Amino acid sequence: MINSILITIYTHVGxxxxxxxxxxxxxxxxxxxxxxxFTIFSNxxxxxxxxxxxxxxxxxxxxxxxxxVVEEHLKLGDLELVLMSxxxxxxxxxxEVYVIGGKSKGSxxxxxxxxxPEGTKILVDVDLRLSGLMRIPxxxxxxxxxxxxxxxxxxxxxxxxx
Numbered sequence: 001m002i003n004s005i006l007i008t009i010y011t012h013v014g015x016x017x018x019x020x021x022x023x024x025x026x027x028x029x030x031x032x033x034x035x036x037x038f039t040i041f042s043n044x045x046x047x048x049x050x051x052x053x054x055x056x057x058x059x060x061x062x063x064x065x066x067x068x069v070v071e072e073h074l075k076l077g078d079l080e081l082v083l084m085s086x087x088x089x090x091x092x093x094x095x096e097v098y099v100i101g102g103k104s105k106g107s108x109x110x111x112x113x114x115x116x117p118e119g120t121k122i123l124v125d126v127d128l129r130l131s132g133l134m135r136i137p138x139x140x141x142x143x144x145x146x147x148x149x150x151x152x153x154x155x156x157x158x159x160x161x162x
Contacts, residue, residue, distance in 0.1 A: 023127045024146040028153050031119040032160045035092050038113045040160050041122070042095045044070055044087050050159060054152050066090070069100070077148035083107075103131050120160075124153065 030037050040050070045068075047055035059071040066089040074081045084101030088094075092113060099107040107130075112123040126149060 022145050023125075024149070025126070026124040026146065026150055026153060028122050028124070028150075028157060029116070029118055029120070030122060030157050030160050034113050034115040034120045037120040037122065037160045038092045038095070041111055041113070041156060042087070042089050044068065044072075047072070051152070051155055053155070076152065077144060079145065079148065099129075104129060105131065122153070124149070 043050065044058065045060055046058075048058040054075055055072060056075065057073040061069040061071055061084070063069075068087045068089075070085050070087060072081075072083050072085055074083060081104050082102055083099050083104050086098045086100050088096040088098070090096075094113070095111040097109040097111075099105055108125075108127040110123075110125040114121040114123065126145075128145060
């Protein structure tokens with residue numbers, strides 16, 4: 001499901017217009033136990049080793065309990081971002097990512113893990129906000145963003161089911 005949201009574009013003289021950005025939701029069934037799936041999906045510390053195609057580099061800035069601030073280099077298809085994010089973990093149920101710095105500041109990703117008879121259903125909500133020149137080519141095909149994130153989920157599924 002793809003929706004649009006509006007944000008305000010700012011110039012040196014103030015707000016000038018609004019541009020829609022992509023929000024979408026995805027659902028995936030993974031044939032593995034919820035605890036195992038959650039452990040892999042929430043292992044942001046190892047993303048650069050587990051899935052370097054999407055995360056060429058990760059640098060942990062701080063960890064306090066189930067909250068971490070992480071510097072990430074993320075590639076989703078032709079979208080490449082360097083960002084600072086806050087990962088909030090609710091063990092075995094929820095992994096939330098708040099982008100707190102970079103060209104996608106204000107973005108939010110929620111991954112919810114639901115135990116089902118076949119294994120685990122993962123529900124993903126993405127609210128992507130891009131600033132500056134990053135937003136212009138990306139708005140031309142919102143479905144491509146959803147497809148690229150779905151590809152990321154497919155690769156994570158392979159890790160979970162092996």
